[in-house]
Each structure stands twice: as structure tokens, then as C-alpha cells.
Amino acid sequence: MKKYKAVVFDLDGTLADTRLDFVKMREDLQFPLGVSILEHLETLPLDKKDNANRIILEHEIAGAKSSTLTSGAKELLDHLEEKNIPMAIQTRNCKDVTDLVIGKLKIPISKVLTREDSRPKPDPHGFFQIAKDWNIDIKEILYVGDSHYDLQTSLNAKSDFALFTNLHNESKEINHPFSVSCLSQLISYF
Structure with a gap:
């Protein structure tokens, strides 16, 4: 089983259920x-x-x-923090709302790119910038998301991707061989 040195998360629908309609x-x-x-x-x-x-x-x-943490998010974040695994968030959301969600849910991630910080996903520019800042090869970073934007960002960057399936995307036509329904299922990859 491959072990990753770092992780980049999507926010809405992946770490946080923001119930956006x-x-x-x-x-x-x-x-x-x-x-x-x-x-x-x-x-x-x-x-x-x-x-x-x-x-x-x-x-x-x-x-x-009204946001809440998604299934297994707390366990995975606690594990990654304990292991000092670099974590980042790349979101299509705005900075103020992203900060509100991170603060409300006590998400222990300080490296955050919003739509104001870089071109929005699926453009991989923000992901490349995160890898460069960390000085970690993109192949050693797992990208975790729940949408076709997240999958396409990962494909554009040529990185590994884990699809988080949730109530909002499980009926969509997003198929990926590496998928989890609970984020704590990713613990063994770090």
C-alpha cells in the first residue's frame, strides 16, 4: 500500500458538509x-x-x-496532525466563508487556497503551488475530494486522487477506483 507524505483536501462536501443547495x-x-x-x-x-x-x-x-464535519473527518485530521503530515485545503469557495467554516469546525489546517488565491479548480495551478511550497513531489501528495472539479484537478496535475462519496455525489456519474465513504478509511495511507 502506498504511503503519502501530504494531503490536499477539498472543503465543501469533503471535509465539511455545508449543505449548499x-x-x-x-x-x-x-x-x-x-x-x-x-x-x-x-x-x-x-x-x-x-x-x-x-x-x-x-x-x-x-x-x-449550518456546516458539520463529514464522516470520519475528525479522526483523519487528528491522525494527520499527530503524524505531522502536511495538510492543505483547495476550495472554489471564497476566503471569508472558508475561514468561517474552518473556524466553526475547528479544522486544524492553515494552508488554504480559495478562489481568490488562485485560479479555481479544475485548474491545477493552486495544487502545484501547494506542492512547491511544501517542496514535495506531486506524486507523493494525495488529493481528496468529492466532485468532478476535484477529480479533474487531480487528473490535470497527474496526482493520485481519493473520491469521498457522500449523499450529494453518490448518485452522480463520478466513478473512481479509489473511493471512500468515510474519511477515516484513508488513515492507513499516511
Whole structure:
């Protein structure tokens, strides 16, 4: 069994269940189906972009306030912290909401990249920056996420990926040979 030297997590749906209702968010934004919310946001004129950002932030704050740790997250985080394994979060969420979730749930991770810090996933730039900062080869870092953005980020970076299956993604067409339904199942890989 391969042992990893570090881990990069997605936040929403992976470490934290923020209960974000993307269908309702998309309805409130009046964005078309099948188009990424963040990518569509970039195509809007400035006056519409400001209003859309406000709507997105309202949804993200509501999700952050009701967030809980996902299954096995505390056990895995405690293990990684005890073993001094470098940990990071790369999220498509904004900094303020990410900080709110991390603080509320007492997530012991200080290296965090939000959509303000680097190009959003699936662009691997942020992941490459984390690996460079740690001076750890990308092949020795496990990327853990729950969405096609996370999987695609890992594929773009040519890194190993663990899919965290949850109530929101288990019915989606995300198939990956390395998947877990409880994050503590990853303990033996570190």
C-alpha cells in the first residue's frame, strides 16, 4: 500500500458538509444548467456580477453556518496532525466563508487556497503551488475530494486522487477506483 507524505483536501462536501443547495443557488442567480457557476459569473457584465456575487455569498454563508464535519473527518485530521503530515485545503469557495467554516469546525489546517488565491479548480495551478511550497513531489501528495472539479484537478496535475462519496455525489456519474465513504478509511495511507 502506498504511503503519502501530504494531503490536499477539498472543503465543501469533503471535509465539511455545508449543505449548499446549488440548484437553489443557480435558480436565484438565473444561471443556465450545465454551466459552472464560477465560470458563468466571469462572463457577466460588472453590474450583474456584483449582484450575482452577493447571491452566491448569501448561499455560502448560510451553508457555512449550518456546516458539520463529514464522516470520519475528525479522526483523519487528528491522525494527520499527530503524524505531522502536511495538510492543505483547495476550495472554489471564497476566503471569508472558508475561514468561517474552518473556524466553526475547528479544522486544524492553515494552508488554504480559495478562489481568490488562485485560479479555481479544475485548474491545477493552486495544487502545484501547494506542492512547491511544501517542496514535495506531486506524486507523493494525495488529493481528496468529492466532485468532478476535484477529480479533474487531480487528473490535470497527474496526482493520485481519493473520491469521498457522500449523499450529494453518490448518485452522480463520478466513478473512481479509489473511493471512500468515510474519511477515516484513508488513515492507513499516511
